[in-house]
Amino acid sequence: xxxxxxxxxxxxxxxxxxxxxxMNSSADLVxxxxxxxxxxxxxxxxxxxxxxxxxxxxxVNDRALAEELTQETFVRAYRAIRTMRAETKLSTWLFxxxxxxxxxxxxxxxxxxxxxxLADKSVMELSDNKPVxxxxxxxxxxxxxxxxxxxxxxxxKRLVFTLKVLHQCSYEEIAGITGFSLAKLKxxxxxxxxxxxKKISPYAGVGYEV
Amino acid sequence: xxxxxxxxxxxxxxxxxxxxDEQEQISxxxxxxxxxxxxxxALTAEQELFARYEREVEVPPFxxxxxxxxxxxxNNGKRAGWxxxxxxxxxxxxxxxxxxxxxxxxxxxxxxxxxxxxxKQTDPTLPRNGTDLIQERAQPDVKREEIASAPHQQRRxxxxxxxxxxIDQSDVLSSxxxxxxxDDQDTAKHxxxxxxxxxxxxxxxxxxxxxxxxxxxDKALSRRLLSENIVLRRDAEMKAKFPTKALLSDVEPxxxxxxxxxxxxxxxxxxxxxxxxQKTEIVAALMGYQDRGPNNR
Numbered sequence: 048x049x050x051x052x053x054x055x056x057x058x059x060x061x062x063x064x065x066x067x068x069x070m071n072s073s074a075d076l077v078x079x080x081x082x083x084x085x086x087x088x089x090x091x092x093x094x095x096x097x098x099x100x101x102x103x104x105x106x107v108n109d110r111a112l113a114e115e116l117t118q119e120t121f122v123r124a125y126r127a128i129r130t131m132r133a134e135t136k137l138s139t140w141l142f143x144x145x146x147x148x149x150x151x152x153x154x155x156x157x158x159x160x161x162x163x164x165l166a167d168k169s170v171m172e173l174s175d176n177k178p179v180x181x182x183x184x185x186x187x188x189x190x191x192x193x194x195x196x197x198x199x200x201x202x203x204k205r206l207v208f209t210l211k212v213l214h215q216c217s218y219e220e221i222a223g224i225t226g227f228s229l230a231k232l233k234x235x236x237x238x239x240x241x242x243x244x245k246k247i248s249p250y251a252g253v254g255y256e257v
Numbered sequence: 258x259x260x261x262x263x264x265x266x267x268x269x270x271x272x273x274x275x276x277x278d279e280q281e282q283i284s285x286x287x288x289x290x291x292x293x294x295x296x297x298x299a300l301t302a303e304q305e306l307f308a309r310y311e312r313e314v315e316v317p318p319f320x321x322x323x324x325x326x327x328x329x330x331x332n333n334g335k336r337a338g339w340x341x342x343x344x345x346x347x348x349x350x351x352x353x354x355x356x357x358x359x360x361x362x363x364x365x366x367x368x369x370x371x372x373x374x375x376x377k378q379t380d381p382t383l384p385r386n387g388t389d390l391i392q393e394r395a396q397p398d399v400k401r402e403e404i405a406s407a408p409h410q411q412r413r414x415x416x417x418x419x420x421x422x423x424i425d426q427s428d429v430l431s432s433x434x435x436x437x438x439x440d441d442q443d444t445a446k447h448x449x450x451x452x453x454x455x456x457x458x459x460x461x462x463x464x465x466x467x468x469x470x471x472x473x474x475d476k477a478l479s480r481r482l483l484s485e486n487i488v489l490r491r492d493a494e495m496k497a498k499f500p501t502k503a504l505l506s507d508v509e510p511x512x513x514x515x516x517x518x519x520x521x522x523x524x525x526x527x528x529x530x531x532x533x534x535q536k537t538e539i540v541a542a543l544m545g546y547q548d549r550g551p552n553n554r
Binding site: 071085086088089092093096097100101104105110113114117118121122125126186189190193194211212213217218233236237240243244247 | 268274303307309310311313314316323325327328329487517
């Protein structure tokens with residue numbers, strides 16, 4: 048799936064959109080949903096479903112579960128939309144719900160003893176420090192490597208890494224979504240990057256320390 | 258700036274999260290320091306690698322239906338429930354009122370000696386319930402008015418007939434092309450409907466004297482087409498049908514703007530869209546799509 052950010056799906060950013068389009072700003076859509084306009088909620092879904100499902104998939108590493116949790120995210124969002132504060136960005140608020148839904152699911156799965164195997168053998172096999180040029184690495188293999196490396200991160204690191212590197216959220220947005228302090232998110236992000244680098248560096252042809 | 262300080266801040270620099278002055282200092286340092294510049298290059302390469310990450314997940318088409326069942330539809334159901342509840346109360350009240358009136362009228366007519374009975378006895382041509390005929394004779398105009406007005410009352414109950422703009426379809430091309438698959442047929446049908454909508458907007462006559470223009474039909478149609486357009490545009494993108502994707506992207510702002518008009522729009526708002534349709538020649542572009550063969554989409 049093509050990597051999409053929230054901004055790419057923002058209808059306001061589309062070329063040629065003018066005057067009337069402003070009525071479809073996120074704030075207007077929220078107001079319309081609160082007034083009972085079901086079309087407005089459909090537009091919110093159209094706009095945010097892809098980034099939300101991608102984010103949840105990054106967190107839970109399971110396609111069917113990601114679909115189920117995306118459904119849960121939007122159902123919760125609909126029920127709670129009247130409680131959303133005016134100054135909150137809709138994308139931040141939705142990602143916050145998605146994060147809670149994903150976290151609850153991960154914890155339930157861990158309690159059930161069905162958690163993701165962090166010591167994934169195939170990651171270790173791929174990370175054998177033999178230099179492989181990235182051009183030679185099939186995109187499917189690269190995707191698999193990133194997916195498994197992501198799953199091997201601990202939850203907080205995976206969360207900030209996904210939001211920053213894969214979804215291009217700002218530190219402020221990440222703090223809003225996760226509730227982490229700026230210091231914690233910077234530390235987690237730095238460590239997550241270091242761990243990911245360790246896994247992919249043989250393939251990226253980079254061997255540096257930051 | 259020392260290299261250790263620079264390297265420490267490189268990630269924040271890459272993320273664009275440093276204050277402007279620090280950002281400038283690091284930029285200046287990277288120009289002069291080959292070591293830090295190489296590290297920054299490696300970080301950028303790493304970022305590009307992650308940018309190539311493609312997840313094996315898509316929004317399934319049925320997801321909205323499921324969500325709608327738990328949100329929008331459920332809410333409408335609740336509202337319908339309240340409406341039914343109020344309707345029952347009102348119906349009950351009306352029934353009690355009608356019963357009371359009927360009893361009152363019956364009591365009033367039976368307790369009061371009227372000349373009708375005399376007429377009934379003297380006129381053998383009258384039917385057994387002669388009072389009806391007498392009433393009919395006494396108030397022939399009222400009765401006729403009631404009969405005449407009955408269909409109007411029925412008509413009032415029907416939903417109002419929506420204003421449908423006349424659409425000149427004389428030059429709309431038939432869509433019996435040799436489509437490759439069902440998606441092409443859907444897209445062609447969608448393009449044809451969109452073309453008709455934009456044509457009707459382009460042809461709408463807007464004068465300065467107009468207070469407002471009824472665009473409720475166009476608006477409803479545009480909302481439906483907008484939803485379709487988003488889905489078809491994504492499909493076209495996924496299937497690498499770039500000309501189709503580009504055309505659907507071009508048409509989307511028009512659909513959004515029409516969908517956002519109020520039911521009774523101000524003439525200047527309609528005029529802006531109309532002029533834009535004319536200026537961009539989007540209708541011609543849509544016709545061009547229909548002219549092209551399926552292999553060129």
